[in-house]
Amino acid sequence: MQYQETRRTPAEVLAEPVLGSVQTYEQITDRIASIVLTDKIQLGWLVALTIAMSMLGMMGVSLLGLFYWGVGVWGLNNRVDWGFDIINLVWWIGIGHAGTLISAILLIFRQEWRTSINRFAEAMTLFAVACAGIYPTFHTGRPWLDWWLGPVPGVSTGMWPNFRSPLVWDVFAISTYASVSILFWYVGLVPDLATLRDRAKNKYIKVIYGLFALGWRGSAMHWKRYNTAYTILAGLSMPLVFSVHTVISFDFATSQVPGWHVTIFPPYFVAGAVFAGFAMVLTLAIPLRHVYGLQDFITMRHINNMAKIMLATGIFVVYGYFLELFFGWYSGNEYEMALTYNRLFGPYAWSFWALIFCNGVVPQLLWSTRVRSNEVVLFGIANVVSVGMWLERFVIIPVSLTRTFLPASWGWYFPTRWELSLFFGSIGLFLTMFFLFIRVLPMISIFEVRELAHHKMHEH
Amino acid sequence: MAQNEAALRAMLNRLQIISLGVGVIGLGACAVGFTMNSAQFFQSYLMGLMLWVQVSVGCMFILMAHHLAGGKWGGAIQRLLESAIMVFPVLGLLFIPILMGLPVLYEWARPEVRAVDHLIQHKALYLNVPFFAGRAIAFFLFWSVLAYFFNKYSLELDKTGDQEVKNRMKNISGPGLLFFGLSVTFASFDWMMSLEPHWFSSIYGFMFATGASIAAFAFLIIMVNFLLKYEPFASVIEVRQINDYANFLFGAIMTWGYVQLCQGLIIWSGNVAEFTTWYITRISNGWQYIFMFLALFQFFVPFSLLLIWPLKRNIRLVTAVAVLVFIVRVVDLFFLIAPAEVFHHEGLYFHWLDVVACIGVGGIWMAAFSFVLNRKSSFMPLNDKIQLAQEQGHHGAHNRAATHSY
């Protein structure tokens, strides 16, 4: 069962089937479940978790400082009122999109290559949404009053939130997204939790998995309703996932700020989110399949398809940049023109050109099958794209704000160490949750791989 | 029960003659209209032309998506798609009258307006007659060339069965989608958005493409319903494909609603005078009824109908929805074009030319379409059979989606 790395042409590499050389349901189950059920704790995993948790500690410190002193610890000012907080919110939410896309949209389109990547991509979604959630929660001046944004009649004040504000839409969109993602993830997990329950040797572990498996016994009636519910969830998630980044884009597009008030933003943000999301899935999938020997499940076919989706969405994003530039000129509006000029040649021009390099130039390498069949290069490109997508939000959010309408409103923005530490801290939170996840839950959906194997057997 | 291929060919022949007749009469009526009210003629003719450009544009998108993604749904209608895009040269010829009427349609083409309007002076670098005409020619040329090669390679694949040809079509489709999308975007800016040269919306191109995909899917469903009486369509197209087409139409309608909502909400919330004017003319003086009609019949009604999954497996009902949607496409284009200030309609204003132009251009379009389709040696991509068979093997795979699609 050892993965054989022989010299193959790129086309051969990419022609790998979606399921490698695993033969029986038992083998499939064992390969995936044993990662979780083993008693051994690998040293590498422990080291990685420790690093991640120390970064998480950094987040704790950053949040405490923020809470104690106020938003003033950040580099914001009266011209640029949003900086790292909202950049990272959008960045993390965007990363989350790939998970839902893989699990819902590819299901609707009957793409069998979703099967072995959906679970950890969904987990990634949840953790990314959790990271994203930290920013809007703590970026407010008085975070202890955040619940005023919810649909509760203000206790004893008789006040309601303003439903015209995109931030209230965000509250609904993000919380719905998080809830539905958790449901989708959990529903997908239940049959696998039952498998773990039945395979675990330790009595307590059996009980814990058993509790969460809810007594799932795989009956035909269960499966019947399960499939209906799963399909409905997928159908609902598809518009939902589009809506989330659309609503995020409304935070900017519905305002009047030059560079924000752009009608192409919704689809362009959605494409960017998928772009960033697949970049992160690749960043995670490429090391994972080697570390845990999952090359039979996450094959080069998967990697290749994800790279292609990155290419397609990346092109749409570039289309967005292009239209922004075109309308910057075509509008004939002096503020739009000034903004475009400022982006291209202003004090923050480096970020724009770096963005074009990361998101516009580098992903074009993906046209080549040779590049798509080389995991190391792909890993590099995926990371460049992650940086690029971060830069995109930097260019849109603070850089637009540094030069708005009146010359007196011109300003600047530099992050302080508090913003940086919170950013790295949130990466720590993400990694901590992810490392715990791969140790505690099956990172590949076992029952769906069995089902896929069943259909593959039928074909031959 | 289904009639054989020969009957289909005979029918297409008849269709070609009848549509040609309709087209000639329609365009003749348009010419009469031109002598009566030339401004109205150009407005209506633009609308009629845009409707059928959208059908062809949508078919081009679908064809390239099919080459990229594969699947039986595309194979079964591949010939229809190929024929629909081969109409581009004809559409290019039909575009010539528009070039004649530029100053009537577009304020920026009037020297006296340009002399006083600073914004138009600024945009003159892009919006000027030679460049506009050059772009239009380039677009139609590019689209026709693309269409030609897709037809040529497809024929080659039929003859030789060389998978290399198949890969070639796939390889063209990737960058093809990119450049085609870009050209459609700018075509929509040129031909429709610049009717109101002071206004702009960067989602306009995407909106046009969405409209095009609705028009194309609606057209294809109507055609499929029609062709199901004949072989080989009767034996190839199953309920599953009908369901697929209905889902695609559903998706296109959802995307249309999404784009409309996004643009509307952004402009409504931003409330910047520069952008709101476009909506203000369209929600006052009777135009608001068109607005509501569109919201109802281009979105809510077909959306709700297509939500009912048993309906999507009934070709008659799906066709009924498609007919409705296709008719409302005309209204949508009317809504985009007619309220433009350049036409000086005080309020909601219909003209018989609006209908006649759609039918006239449509006649010519259908004649060209059926001509190309009838010249195909086979109505199914021959050497894609392997793929079609494979798809059937997948039948069981991921039945969750297949049985209960939403």
Place this chain on the structure above:
Amino acid sequence: MSAQVFHPSTNSLARTSLLVGALLAAIIPALLAVYIRSDFYSRVRDPLSQPIPFSHERHVAGNGMDCRYCHTSVENAAFAGIPATETCMTCHSQVLAGTTLIQNIQTSWDTDKPIVWTRVNDLPDYVFINHSIHISKGVGCDTCHGPVNQMRLTWREHPLQMEWCLDCHRHPEKFLRPREEVFNMNYQAPADQLALGERLVKEYNVNTSQITSCSTCHR
């Protein structure tokens, strides 16, 4: 090893705990909402101890004093005014003079240091209320302050939360009385209060859209 992990009783246990969880999730916020509005939380009817055991009942109901005798600025100013030691001493230099009851007044008088009363109807600093305008629009003293004439030690009669304020600002007709009855602590609302209120709202030119604007009270 059997596949059975759990005892039959866990079935009921699981369902019950889910049900209880769901109920708690519904009840806890409701309880919280009720608690925040409870008398306990807003200290309604909780007599506060004062430096002097001052009884409004004795002075108003017993001696028949008018509110304005002590709260002099109530008709003209935002603040109703708390009487100075001198006001007290106009009577108490004679009445109860020298008793322990008024010892603190005496001390204040002697040392020339004002008495520090405990505020009963205390609002947050970001809420601004003007007594004079309420009086001129026919809001009775007891509408907000309750039956002060019956209080031995003064308490807060109403929660003074925004919802409570808004209830009157939105529907003043439920509470208004003729201007001349404002200081009548024994005023009984007539049976046709709504009709009367609506008439008074017109007559006194009370503009509800204006008084529900935020800056009316917060600035």
Place this chain on the structure above:
Amino acid sequence: MAACDAENNIAVVGKEEVMMGREMQWLRIDSYYSGDLDNPTTLSQPVMCQHCEQAPCEVVCPVAATVHSAEGLNDMVYNRCVGTRFCANNCPYKVRHFNFYQYQDTETPIIGLRHNPDVTVRSRGVMEKCSYCVQRINEARIEAKKEARDIRDGEVVTACQQACPTQAIVFGNINDHNSQVYKLKQQSQNYGLLAELNTRPRTTYLTKVTNPKSEIKQGDA
């Protein structure tokens, strides 16, 4: 500006904060230069909250902490503000100022006495801006209502208006067609700052008409 600071309890934030771009002033004097670089002509324009009728800041506030009053003011309700700062981003005039830290000393009792008792002292995490001296408006309105009459033109005088030696600032009721401000607004040289954005600012400016070297320039009056 000093009058405004004193009237409205505006915090003194210190040099470091101003260097960070966090100055705290409700009224800003924008300077525009024209002409020769060495000896430019300076035009100054006081910019405070414009009290837009279609205020971009209000729509985006999630908690309705900045809303219209019945009289058309842009109210800023400090105690409702959570501090998302969206309003400041969306303000085209950038006249909103955020309390990034606890600038005001609320602990020392003696400092409390320094404040105007009619204006809330803002805490950290709260947005603030020019209120047209709403406390003065309220006071005048209450007096007028007690006397069962309308507020007289010129009865409300904002702090900046009071302090301006050239009487360049006029405040009044634009619904009252006899008011000075209404009449001034009817003049042809009246304009709104960034009015093309459709914000419909209530604060408007009068173009300064001068005739140096037969050129027309814009300023304020």
Place this chain on the structure above:
Amino acid sequence: MHAENTQPPVYGLMVEFDTPETLVEATRQAVAAGYKKLDAYSPFPIEEVSDLVSSVRQKFHTLPLLVLGAGITGLATAFLLQWYTSAINFQIFNFWRVIIDGYPINIGGRPLNSWPAFTVVMFELTVLFSAGTAVLGMFGLNGLPLLYHPVFNVERFSLASTERFFLCIEAADSQFNLEKTQKFLEGLKPTNPVEKVMSSEYFSEGLEWAELL
């Protein structure tokens, strides 16, 4: 301590198969033989089996209808919530100081009933309500959580979540007869002998109504 004469009731009879195809065939025969209270267990969904079992156990496709209802409820809730709180000056609730009032405020000169802005929350709540109902409804109709179930008493049933396929005919079936049913099941060529599934006197499946839906 159980009383010695208390026999734990029999839940049903179970047979095991090693391929999905044999399970499909066995289920088909069992259904053809007129058994109604039967269920098949497999480590992944098998559409044919689900269809066969549901053809005798289930009457309606309830779940999609529930979800549709929930979606409409969500849509209406969202609109009413926003419309009421932003546009209506009317008290619906004033009980013991808990006052629920709309608070129409002029915000940025926008209409009180700003329906374009309300569409976003309407969409989100529609999805939230539908998705929640789909999941809760699925578990509810399946009678989960049900941690203890008699089928788990079968030793080899732990393989049902890995690689083995089981068919169980329940004692509650009107046709059930220990000997006859056992004979019938043996005729299906199972890989292992027919197992008697023992229940517990404390066990009741409850939620029989879900069977009908």
